[in-house]
Amino acid sequence: MRVSFQDAKHLISLVGLFAAAVGVFVILRAAVVPAGFGKYGHYRAGAIDDNRARAVKFAGQGECVYCHDAQLQVRDSGRHKTISCEACHGPQAKHVASDGKEKPAKPDVIPLCLNCHEKDAAKPAFLPQVVKADHYTGTTCSDCHQPHNPKM
């Protein structure tokens, strides 16, 4: 049987070219693909940390109990017991971080109450609802209803 690769030297330049192309590919890929890409899947692993890195604005109910126990006891004895403080008082992470020095703004009472309690056919029956024109008698909701425990 004759040797198949008797003219093998013709192939050397081709092999060299192929090796060079692979080299260029590896270098280019290293330069273009960002660090951590493919660690967990077809994405940059650092993106998970980017999403985690943002600042929290709502401190969470767990923070409120440290200082405002009295208000929470009032809330827990009434029908507003499922509502977290920040649902009405807004995001308070700054208030917590500054040890209470950063004061939250007082809520705008009438629109705040009406967000939930304005009469609407789509609202579930368990929710007390009022038609503002029929119910409202002049001043403001909190004159009659204590907002933390709203029974009369």
Add this chain to the structure above:
Amino acid sequence: MRKTRREILLSAGKYILLTGTAAAGLESLTGTASADTTTPASDGYKMADHWWGMTMEVDKCIGCGNCVRACSKENDVPEGFYRTWIERYHVKEGDMEHPTVESPDGGMHGFPPTSTPVDKSFFIPKLCNHCADSPCTQVCPVGATFVSPDGVVLVDQSYCLGCRYCVQACPYGCRFIHPTKNVVEKCNLCYHRITKGLTTACCEACPTGARKLVDLKNPKDPVHDFLRHYKVQVLKPHMATHAKVFYKDLDGSVR
């Protein structure tokens, strides 16, 4: 110069073997092998221990818009765009195919009152369903959006091209292009909060507990009782997206 069939087959086998070895070598060189997710981050959060989702009790939603406002504040959502929103449905008796749906400003400022109880009406809160088989992540040409190892559909905003493929791919309309950053923006399930042990901003602000963040991998999470005892539904189940937002008491007219 003629080769026997045996020789051709043998050399072909050698080449196939060599190509495979080379590919494996390249993969280990460039580090594309999958990493383990059980190693905790510096603060002790382990991705492998969580699989996040949400439950919605439709009958508890009062359409107050607290979730939309809280989300907007927590995540600096640009005006006129919503990561979560509320829809108000009106369904004429028996006409399931043609519900009237309204969502003025995403429900952020509440809804104009309706007093006529002629139609059936109710509120539906919506957000990204954090699908396990998400169509949106599959179409991304550069890997800028993905399902994280703990089951949250995240966006890599520093890598996103703004090509809008994912906006079209999402069957739930949960994505939009940020008007100034020109990259895609969506609900990330308050990833910066839930990985610190807090709940999402929308769940924190919901006055009735209609929406609750759940961890499907936590055996003590009440979600397991919820899914066992109630009749639940996901949105657009026919899309087979493996959505992880479970709606209780969902009406058949909801799209």
